[in-house]
Amino acid sequence: MQSTVVMTGASRGIGRAAAERVLRRSPHTHLLVVARGSCGARLSAELGAGGHAVSYVAADLGSLGSVRSAATEILDRLDGGELPPLRGFVGNAGTQYTNALTEGPDGFECTFAVNVLANHLFVRLLEDRFAPPARIVITVSDTHFGDFRHNLGMVPGPLWRSPEVLARTGAFPRPDTTAAGRTAYSTSKLAAIHLVHEYARRLPAGIDAVAHNPGFVPGTGLARNADRFSRFAMRRILPVMTLTPLATSRSAAGQHLADVVLGTTEAPTGSYVDRDRAARSSEESYDPRRERELWDAAERFTAVYAARRRRSPDSGRPPIG
Numbered sequence: 135m136q137s138t139v140v141m142t143g144a145s146r147g148i149g150r151a152a153a154e155r156v157l158r159r160s161p162h163t164h165l166l167v168v169a170r171g172s173c174g175a176r177l178s179a180e181l182g183a184g185g186h187a188v189s190y191v192a193a194d195l196g197s198l199g200s201v202r203s204a205a206t207e208i209l210d211r212l213d214g215g216e217l218p219p220l221r222g223f224v225g226n227a228g229t230q231y232t233n234a235l236t237e238g239p240d241g242f243e244c245t246f247a248v249n250v251l252a253n254h255l256f257v258r259l260l261e262d263r264f265a266p267p268a269r270i271v272i273t274v275s276d277t278h279f280g281d282f283r284h285n286l287g288m289v290p291g292p293l294w295r296s297p298e299v300l301a302r303t304g305a306f307p308r309p310d311t312t313a314a315g316r317t318a319y320s321t322s323k324l325a326a327i328h329l330v331h332e333y334a335r336r337l338p339a340g341i342d343a344v345a346h347n348p349g350f351v352p353g354t355g356l357a358r359n360a361d362r363f364s365r366f367a368m369r370r371i372l373p374v375m376t377l378t379p380l381a382t383s384r385s386a387a388g389q390h391l392a393d394v395v396l397g398t399t400e401a402p403t404g405s406y407v408d409r410d411r412a413a414r415s416s417e418e419s420y421d422p423r424r425e426r427e428l429w430d431a432a433e434r435f436t437a438v439y440a441a442r443r444r445r446s447p448d449s450g451r452p453p454i455g
Contacts, residue, residue, distance in 0.1 A: 135162060135219075136162050136163075136164065136218035136219070137162065137163055137164070137218050137219055137220070137221035137222070137265070138163070138164045138165075138166055138212070138217045138218050138219065138220045138221065138222070139156065139163050139164070139165055139166070139221065139222035139223070139224065139395065140166045140168065140208060140220070140222065140223045140224070140256070140260070141153060141156075141165060141166070141167055141168065141222075141223075141224040141226060141395075142167075142168045142169075142193075142195060142224065142225055142226055142227035142252070142253075142256075143224075143225075143226035143227030143228065143273070144165075144167045144168075144169070144177065144181070144224075144226065145167075145169050145173055145177050147351065147384050147388075148226065148273070148348050148351055148384055148387045148388050148391055149224075149226040149227070149388070149391075150384075150388070151384050151385050151387065151388020151389065151391075151392075152224075152226065152387075152388040152389070152391035152392040152395065153165060153167065153181055153388075153392075154181065154388070155388055155389055155392035155393075156392045156395055156396060157181060157186040157188070159392065159396060159398075160396055161186070163187070164187040164188070164189070164217060164218055165181065165186070165187065165188045165189075166188075166189050166190065166191065166208065166217065167181070167188065167189075167190045167191075168190070168191055168192075168193050168195075168204055168227075169190055169192065169193070170192065170193065170194055170195075171192060171194075174190030174191065174192050175190065177190060178190040189217075191204045191207045191208060192204065195227050195229075195247075195248045195252040196229075196238040196239070196244050196247050196248050196252075197238060197239050197240065198240050198242075198247070198251060198252070198255055198435075198436060198439045199239070199240070199439060201252050201255045201256060201439070202255065202259065202439040202440075204256075205255070205256055205259035205260060206259075208220075208260065209259070209260070209263060212263050219265035220260065220263045220264050220265060220268065221264065221265055221267070221268045221269070222268060222269050222270070222271070222395055223256060223257065223260060223264075223270045223271070224270075224271045224273075224391075224395055225252070225253035225256065225257075225270075225271070225272040225273065225326075226271075226273045226391065227248065227252070227273075228248065228249050228273060228275075228319075228323075229244065229245060229248045229249065230245065230315060230316065230318075230319040231244060231245055231315040231318065231319075232311075232312045232315045233309060233310050233311065233312070233314055233315045234303060234304060234305055234306045234309040234310075234314035234315055234317065234318045235303045235304060235309050235310055235314075236303070237303050241302075242301050242302065242435065243300075243301060243302055243303045243305065243318060245315070245318040245319055245322050246300055246301050246318065246322050246325070247301075249319070249322035249323065249325075249326060250322050250325045250326055250329070250432065251301070251432060251435055251436060253272055253326065253329075254329060254432045254436060255436045255439055255440060257270060257333065257343075258433075258436065258440050259440060261337065261341075264341045266338070266339070266340025266341055267340050267341075267342075267397075268340065268341045268342070269341075269342045269343075269344060269394075269395065269397060270330075270333060270337075270341065270342065270343045270344070271344050271345075271346050271391070271394050271395050272326050272329075272330055272343070272344070272345050272346070273345075273346055273347075273348065273391065274323045274326050274327050274330075274345045274346065274347050274406070274415075275319070275320065275323040275347060275348075276347050276349060276350070276408070277289040277291070277292075277316075277319065277320040277323060278291075278292055278320055278321075278323045278324040278327060278415065278416055278418075278419060279291065279415075279416045280292055280320065280416070280418075285320070286350065288316075289316045289319065289320050290313055290316055290317045290320060291317075291320055292317070292320045292321040292323070292324040292418070293306055293317050293321055294321065294324065294418070294424070295321075296427075297325075297427060297428050297431030297432070298431060300321060300322075300325065301431070301435060305318065305321075306318060306321075324416070324418065324419055325428055326345065327345045327406060327415050327419045328419065328421070328424060328425040328428050329425070329428060329429065329432065330343045330344065330345040330404060330406075331404050331419075331420070331422075331425050332425045332426065332428070332429045333403075333404075334403040334404030335404075336429075337403070341403075342401075342402070342403035343403055343404065344394060344401045344403070344404075344405050344406075344407055345405070345406045345407065345415065346390070346391055346394045346407045347406065347407065347408050347409065347415075348382060348387035348390060348391060348409065349382040349387065349408070349409050350382065351382050351383070351384055351387045382409060387409070390407075390409050390410045393410065394407050399411065399412075400412065406419070
């Protein structure tokens with residue numbers, strides 16, 4: 135059966151490896167990649183080589199207005215019959231800054247905007263076009279545990295605050311430091327797990343939501359905003375760790391992500407998949423009160439962009455809420 139999977143973060147690293155595997159393993163899939171600027175045309179051409187069905191929409195994930203425009207284009211193409219039924223969304227794009235002071239065009243701290251709000255807006259705008267069985271996969275991180283075993287001392291653990299505080303710059307101590315930027319990253323990944331739990335409660339039956347942790351994967355573009363030494367270490371030194379159980383190669387991580395997307399890895403809705411199997415996320419990540427609070431805040435933050443067009447009379451299913 136022909137189907138569409140929408141994917142962010144497919145241009146490099148884990149996402150690129152996962153996109154290639156999805157297309158190899160599932161030739162009936164039309165992969166629609168969301169990429170910034172002219173990158174999308176090049177990426178879709180490269181991934182589509184050999185006859186694979188790949189297209190793109192342009193978006194800057196740091197701008198909710200841009201996310202809205204991209205989602206609207208996807209909806210138009212689905213409604214016009216240009217794309218087969220929507221059966222997947224993969225929120226794989228992520229960012230990490232060297233401070234907690236970088237503000238996006240909508241007034242939100244950039245890490246929170248990209249890692250949390252962009253995914254939430256995509257889910258909300260596309261939710262009533264999913265054709266069950268469908269799966270939403272959000273890439274998270276084991277840095278949300280906050281201990282040495284999971285972060286190797288490289289990333290501070292999450293520091294939860296009210297969502298109203300987390301969404302704005304300066305949420306963490308010494309906000310101009312790299313430590314604050316990395317704290318914003320680990321906290322945003324905890325927030326993403328909270329929202330996956332909430333999606334599992336609210337989405338209709340047949341639309342699953344899963345959080346996927348690729349583990350520590352050196353050599354990706356995540357450290358592109360870091361200092362020169364950190365970028366060098368990520369590219370040239372830390373990849374050696376993939377020879378140990380402490381790290382995962384890009385190809386293995388991409389394979390694991392693709393298997394979650396395609397449903398090869400068993401994971402009921404609301405699951406946390408650690409590399410290639412369902413596991414428990416941190417104890418802190420299971421907090422229904424905090425999850426509802428974050429849901430309500432994300433709804434407020436994205437409300438001006440989230441007005442959806444009325445579905446056709448035969449669509450039948452109301453939006454979640």
